[in-house]
Each structure stands twice: as structure tokens, then as C-alpha cells.
Amino acid sequence: MEPKWSNTVCKRVLLTGFTLCVVFVTLPTSAIDIHADPEVIVQNGTTGVLRCTFKSSEVVSSVTSVTWYFQSSQPDNQFSKAPYVIYYFSNGKGFPGPVEFKDRVQFVGDINKRDVSIQLSPTQFSDNGTFFCDVKNPPDVQGTQARTELRVVLKESLPQSNTALIVGIVCGALLLLVVIAVAACIAMRVLHNRHDYEGCTSLESVSSHAPQPRKKVESSLEGSRCTSPSGPLQGPVIYAQLDHSGSKNSFHKMEPVVYADIRKN
Numbered sequence: 553m554e555p556k557w558s559n560t561v562c563k564r565v566l567l568t569g570f571t572l573c574v575v576f577v578t579l580p581t582s583a584i585d586i587h588a589d590p591e592v593i594v595q596n597g598t599t600g601v602l603r604c605t606f607k608s609s610e611v612v613s614s615v616t617s618v619t620w621y622f623q624s625s626q627p628d629n630q631f632s633k634a635p636y637v638i639y640y641f642s643n644g645k646g647f648p649g650p651v652e653f654k655d656r657v658q659f660v661g662d663i664n665k666r667d668v669s670i671q672l673s674p675t676q677f678s679d680n681g682t683f684f685c686d687v688k689n690p691p692d693v694q695g696t697q698a699r700t701e702l703r704v705v706l707k708e709s710l711p712q713s714n715t716a717l718i719v720g721i722v723c724g725a726l727l728l729l730v731v732i733a734v735a736a737c738i739a740m741r742v743l744h745n746r747h748d749y750e751g752c753t754s755l756e757s758v759s760s761h762a763p764q765p766r767k768k769v770e771s772s773l774e775g776s777r778c779t780s781p782s783g784p785l786q787g788p789v790i791y792a793q794l795d796h797s798g799s800k801n802s803f804h805k806m807e808p809v810v811y812a813d814i815r816k817n
Contacts, residue, residue, distance in 0.1 A: 584608045588685050588698035595707050599673035602700050604685035606666050610692040617642040618668040621684035621697075622653070635684055639670055652678075675704045 585607040594600035602620075621635035631652075638649040639657045648654040656674065661667035668687060672679060685698045 584687060584689055584692045584695035586685055586687050586695055586698040588683075588700045590699075591701045591703065593703045593705060593711065594675050595710055596677060596704050597674045599671060600675045600679075600702065600704075601660065601669060601671050602683050602685075602702070603669040604661070604667075604687075604698055604700075606668065606687040606689070606695075608666070608687075608689040608692045610689050612664055612666065612689060614643045616663060616687070616689045618659075618663065619686045619688075620649075620657070620670055621686070622679075622681060623684075624678065624681040626678065626680060629678060629681075631681065635682075638683075641668065672702075675702075677704050679704050 586604065587606070588602070588604040592600060592602060604618075618639075618641040619637060620639040622631055622638045623635040624631040626632055636650065638653040639659070640647040640649070641659055641663070644663075646659045648657055653672075656672055658671045658673070659668075660671045661669040668685065679702055681702060683700045683702055685700070687695065
């Protein structure tokens with residue numbers, strides 16, 4: 553029984569070891585994600601930037617490499633049959649490809665920031681086609697190439713930008729708000745002035761209709777006169793005092809004396 557037990561243990565150990573070997577050998581490497589603009593439209597004779605970025609779980613090192621390919625969309629172009637390498641970057645250095653792209657392709661990205669974009673200047677109509685971006689960051693080397701369709705067109709064929717339209721709309725809205733604010737201020741001022749004017753006229757009307765004290769006294773006097781008993785009134789009685797001294801100027805020395813006597817019936 554003991555040898556049998558030992559054989560069973562040996563079999564289990566061998567089976568476990570084999571399984572671990574299979575797992576480690578067949579362990580798939582992590583994939584790298586590469587992203588690029590689906591389409592880029594540039595004017596003929598200007599500078600076009602082909603952007604490409606990647607995501608990797610590994611640290612970027614000197615062995616990280618970047619390869620750009622180009623395949624023309626024009627049947628009579630020499631690059632139309634298959635993708636051709638137009639730029640290669642590795643160990644911090646760039647290596648241009650064919651003569652057609654040697655002096656026009658420039659690396660404008662930052663590989664430490666996972667940006668591997670290139671610049672094509674000046675663009676030509678023969679550049680119409682597909683550009684492929686491929687990145688290897690060992691051991692992260694598996695991934696799908698990113699592709700960008702480049703369209704080189706005339707200036708008249710460029711799509712119109714909505715920037716000017718948006719700026720115009722914003723400026724118009726701001727101007728409209730300013731006009732509304734000014735109109736509101738003017739309206740409030742007019743209403744305020746009208747309110748003050750109506751207040752003044754109301755005060756004047758009140759003061760004009762206010763009874764005068766003098767008239768009130770006169771009316772009261774008139775009322776008292778009307779209420780006084782009716783009857784003949786006797787005016788003042790005037791008496792003259794004469795000088796009987798017989799002198800020559802006695803007439804001029806005469807002093808008038810007035811006695812008022814109001815008699816009531």
C-alpha cells in the first residue's frame with residue numbers, strides 16, 4: 553500500500569508541475585491600445601499633423617518603437633499596392649523612409665507621454681491615402697494598428713468652421729443684453745420722473761383747494777352779521793364845541809369834538 557501511495561503523490565506533483573508550465577508558457581502578453589484620428593483634412597501645400605497615442609501597462613523605455621506606414625488611395629501611385637514604411641522611431645531617434653517622405657515627415661510627439669504623432673509638411677495631393685500607426689512597448693507588443701485617412705484638398709473644398717458663427721452669435725447675444733439693460737434703465741428713470749411730477753401736481757391741487765383763514769374769518773363775520781337782530785341803525789352823533797370868547801380868531805381855535813353814540817332800539 554505504501555508504494556502505491558507514493559506513486560499517487562508523484563503523479564499529482566507531476567500533473568501540477570505540468571499545468572503550471574503550460575500556464576506560464578501560454579500566458580498571453582498584455583495588449584497595447586493605439587488610437588488615431590479617423591480622418592484628417594488639410595489644404596494642399598500646408599502642414600498636416602497625424603496624431604497617434606497609445607496606452608500600455610508597461611513603462612516606456614528605450615526599446616519602445618514606433619512605425620508609421622502609408623498606403624496611397626490612388627491606383628497609379630507606387631504606394632498603392634501595400635503599406636510602406638515612411639518613418640521609424642526607436643531609442644530616441646527617428647529614421648525617415650522613402651525619398652518622397654524623407655524631408656517632409658517629422659516626429660512631433662513625446663513618447664514618454666505616449667504621444668507618437670508625426671507632421672507632414674508640405675502636404676501634396678499624392679499624400680491622399682491611409683496612414684497606419686504601430687507601437688511596440690516590450691513585452692507589451694500585441695495590438696491593432698491605428699489608421700488615419702488623409703484627405704488633401706483645395707482651400708475652397710475645406711469644410712467651413714463654425715467658430716466664426718459661434719463667436720457672432722455670442723457677440724450678438726451680449727449686445728442684445730446690453731440694449732435691454734439700457735432700455736430698462738431709461739424706462740425706470742422715465743417712470744420715476746413721472747411719479748415725481750404727479751406728486752407735485754397733487755400737492756398743488758391740494759394747496760389750491762385749501763380754505764384761506766382770512767376768508768373763513770370774513771365768512772364768520774358775515775354770518776354773525778346775518779344773525780344779528782334786524783332794525784334801524786343809528787350812526788354816530790357829531791357835536792361841535794364852539795368858543796364864545798368873542799376873539800377874532802376864535803373860529804380857528806374851535807376844536808372839534810366827536811362823540812360817538814350808537815343807539816339801539
